[in-house]
Amino acid sequence: MKIGVFICYCGENIGRTVDCAAVAEAAGRFPGVVCSIDYKYMCSDPGQNLIKNAIKEHKLDAVVVGSCSPHMHEKTFRKACADAGVNPYLFDMANLREHCSWVHEDIVEGTKKAIDLVRISVERVKKNAPLSPILVPVTKKALVIGGGISGIQASLDIANAGFDVVLVEKEPSIGGHMSQLSETFPTLDCSQCILTPRMVEVYQHPKIKLLTYSEVENVEGFIGNFKVTIRKKARSIDESKCTGCGLCMQKCPIKKKAFNEFEEGLAYRSAVYVPFPQAVPNIPVIDRSICTYYQTGKCQMCVKVCGREAIKFDQEDTIITEDIGAIVVATGYKLYTIDKKPESSEIKGYGEYGYGKYKDVVDGLQFERIASASGPTSGEILRPSDSKVPKKIVFVQCVGSRDESKGFSYCSKICCMYTAKHAMLYKHKVHDGEAYVFYMDIRSGGKGYDEFVRRAIEEDGVKYIRGRVSRIYEENGKYIVKGEDTLAGMPVTIDADMVVLATAMIAQPEAVKLAQTIGMSYDKYGFYNEVHPKLRPVEVSTAGVFLAGACQAPKDIPESVAMASAAASKSLVLFGADYLEREPTVAKVNETICAGCFYCQKVCPYNAIERKEIKDRQGNIVKIIAYVNSGLCQGCGTCNAVCPSKSVELIGFNDEQIYAQINALG
Amino acid sequence: MEEKTFEPKITAFVCNWCTYTGADLAGTSRLKYKPNIKMIRVPCTGRIDPVFIIKAFEKGADGVLISGCHPGDCHYNTGNFHARRRWVLFTELLNYMGIDSSRLFFSWVSASEGKKFVDVVSNVIETVKAKGPFQQYQKINKEFVLDE
Numbered sequence: 001m002k003i004g005v006f007i008c009y010c011g012e013n014i015g016r017t018v019d020c021a022a023v024a025e026a027a028g029r030f031p032g033v034v035c036s037i038d039y040k041y042m043c044s045d046p047g048q049n050l051i052k053n054a055i056k057e058h059k060l061d062a063v064v065v066g067s068c069s070p071h072m073h074e075k076t077f078r079k080a081c082a083d084a085g086v087n088p089y090l091f092d093m094a095n096l097r098e099h100c101s102w103v104h105e106d107i108v109e110g111t112k113k114a115i116d117l118v119r120i121s122v123e124r125v126k127k128n129a130p131l132s133p134i135l136v137p138v139t140k141k142a143l144v145i146g147g148g149i150s151g152i153q154a155s156l157d158i159a160n161a162g163f164d165v166v167l168v169e170k171e172p173s174i175g176g177h178m179s180q181l182s183e184t185f186p187t188l189d190c191s192q193c194i195l196t197p198r199m200v201e202v203y204q205h206p207k208i209k210l211l212t213y214s215e216v217e218n219v220e221g222f223i224g225n226f227k228v229t230i231r232k233k234a235r236s237i238d239e240s241k242c243t244g245c246g247l248c249m250q251k252c253p254i255k256k257k258a259f260n261e262f263e264e265g266l267a268y269r270s271a272v273y274v275p276f277p278q279a280v281p282n283i284p285v286i287d288r289s290i291c292t293y294y295q296t297g298k299c300q301m302c303v304k305v306c307g308r309e310a311i312k313f314d315q316e317d318t319i320i321t322e323d324i325g326a327i328v329v330a331t332g333y334k335l336y337t338i339d340k341k342p343e344s345s346e347i348k349g350y351g352e353y354g355y356g357k358y359k360d361v362v363d364g365l366q367f368e369r370i371a372s373a374s375g376p377t378s379g380e381i382l383r384p385s386d387s388k389v390p391k392k393i394v395f396v397q398c399v400g401s402r403d404e405s406k407g408f409s410y411c412s413k414i415c416c417m418y419t420a421k422h423a424m425l426y427k428h429k430v431h432d433g434e435a436y437v438f439y440m441d442i443r444s445g446g447k448g449y450d451e452f453v454r455r456a457i458e459e460d461g462v463k464y465i466r467g468r469v470s471r472i473y474e475e476n477g478k479y480i481v482k483g484e485d486t487l488a489g490m491p492v493t494i495d496a497d498m499v500v501l502a503t504a505m506i507a508q509p510e511a512v513k514l515a516q517t518i519g520m521s522y523d524k525y526g527f528y529n530e531v532h533p534k535l536r537p538v539e540v541s542t543a544g545v546f547l548a549g550a551c552q553a554p555k556d557i558p559e560s561v562a563m564a565s566a567a568a569s570k571s572l573v574l575f576g577a578d579y580l581e582r583e584p585t586v587a588k589v590n591e592t593i594c595a596g597c598f599y600c601q602k603v604c605p606y607n608a609i610e611r612k613e614i615k616d617r618q619g620n621i622v623k624i625i626a627y628v629n630s631g632l633c634q635g636c637g638t639c640n641a642v643c644p645s646k647s648v649e650l651i652g653f654n655d656e657q658i659y660a661q662i663n664a665l666g
Numbered sequence: 667m668e669e670k671t672f673e674p675k676i677t678a679f680v681c682n683w684c685t686y687t688g689a690d691l692a693g694t695s696r697l698k699y700k701p702n703i704k705m706i707r708v709p710c711t712g713r714i715d716p717v718f719i720i721k722a723f724e725k726g727a728d729g730v731l732i733s734g735c736h737p738g739d740c741h742y743n744t745g746n747f748h749a750r751r752r753w754v755l756f757t758e759l760l761n762y763m764g765i766d767s768s769r770l771f772f773s774w775v776s777a778s779e780g781k782k783f784v785d786v787v788s789n790v791i792e793t794v795k796a797k798g799p800f801q802q803y804q805k806i807n808k809e810f811v812l813d814e
Contacts, residue, residue, distance in 0.1 A: 099705060102693035490807075521739065529777060655715070
């Protein structure tokens, strides 16, 4: 076998701590290596041409590239090999950058390790076999999880391209957090006015199957061929009969047992309810935990008033299975609320701000509801405790964000902007009021964003104070906000009527569970990880799954919408072909030596191992052996490890290849 | 071999999805660790045959590290659970054979834990360095001339 070795400097990235020329020279002396070349940027066009020309000139059978991580450029180089006539699987990559030059400092040690890594790759590639990708059919239907603005956008984009979409939302209505907002920055567009037409469009779209009050329970299969199980929770209402007249809600005698989630606890709701008047679908849900019928078997007031006989107390959850080709995850965020009582908060540490203790210390989403025309105060700025107009209001930024000791180290990104918006809305409605903002830094990157903040300060006269708040306490009906003005270098005390805390955006509490169901990776905060932060921002490591919106990291609406369209277009790329190519790294059984013990079947996570009968000429069964369904096999190789006779091998990572690597370590 | 200049050789078997990517992140974050470790990428820790570990010791490794996705996070759903079970049994077997099983390390490092990867690797290197070179196999090799 003639092997070519190509060592990349990656500019200075590898060259700084690895003597690439020395590595190439050493590699040239390895048995089987007929040419060994170093070059500044191997992934560039001239670099790839170098490989292609060498393949032709030296009639190479296999190629080893020593450069960055295979997660970065394995595909690039495989394609270069294929273009020049070498099977793309007769290729291996030595990770000289992420695993060597970037993590080591000494050039002598670095070079030594780089030579070892290249030797390992050369020995491995000798055992590689030519492979060709497996073709699998694509189900041209997308699943969108989450019906906020990101999920709505992704669903509409995919459906408008002519493909079926199943949109799953866990709440009774789509709309997400955006439907709660009063106005949106930086244009002060009314949030409902721009969102609700889209919600209706989703509901009426012939290509979108909308499943509200539903959750994804299980995901099996792989790109193009997922099998998804969805639990549609019992609404206790027959959706086909309900007209959304709302009589049941009016007559329901349970009025004050549950806080209205949509109003962020600033109002109550009945036991049978729709989250908000503009809900889509406009079909109520019965909250069984407070409904009198479910507690005592009596009442049934809703049954009496419903002219359509739509109330179904005995309705049960239904399980729906769908064949899906691509999944868009748009589960959004949760605002870090400090709860009604500081001691039962999600995160400890801001007890000194008096949230929960004082009714007039509210979080950002609560203030949105207070400022919203559809909110509990009909848009008048009134404080929750006594419904008086606050004449002095204090906004505190970065509550939980950028605070490693008490909250999270990341920046929630939207708080600077929405606080400026809140202060502006307040000043527009309470002309003689005073608004103060405590901030650490103003981060207003974005089109028209900084101008917006300047407008709040210069035109609307919002007073910005750079510094943190140490304590908020009540005194003579006022909330005393003690803080520091770090620019003036002096303490500040403000006697406010109301305080708004810009609390951090956090991942959904069920984010990790969903990640484990689908097979996505997530960071320590529960936000989902993209494959590459710059070049593959909407894909996750499980192929066929795409991210949209704030489930990946804190984001504002324009970014969420852009990301949703990106995720939709990635799904459409997938739907553009009838078949897609899959990595041929799947397990295969050597039928002559398989003894039929089926240990492999017991450990296979995908039920990909089947039983195959071997018959003689007369048709008598001679033995039953294992057979791998390569459509189901995902290539984990657990079967290979447990097989006592080593008759099942994982192609591409078989024992020979790995032993070749271990032997080369020596 | 003099104790002072002894630099242990560590062989790591890491899964493609979590620890290999976590090690990539350590690189992109420009974290530093000693070059004593060389990694072999496998699709999943479930792929790791215990014989690989014995082979690595035979080929001169002073310590072996196995690392994969956190429990519940496996890209292949359950591969790391199989690896964990196998590891529990295998350490018993190593002890029985007279190989010091504390030279074998097992950890969970996710794709976002570049820092943890460095901590794990540094700890493995330091621990093995303190133990000194692993010589049992070399002795057998000399006696029976098993090596090629």
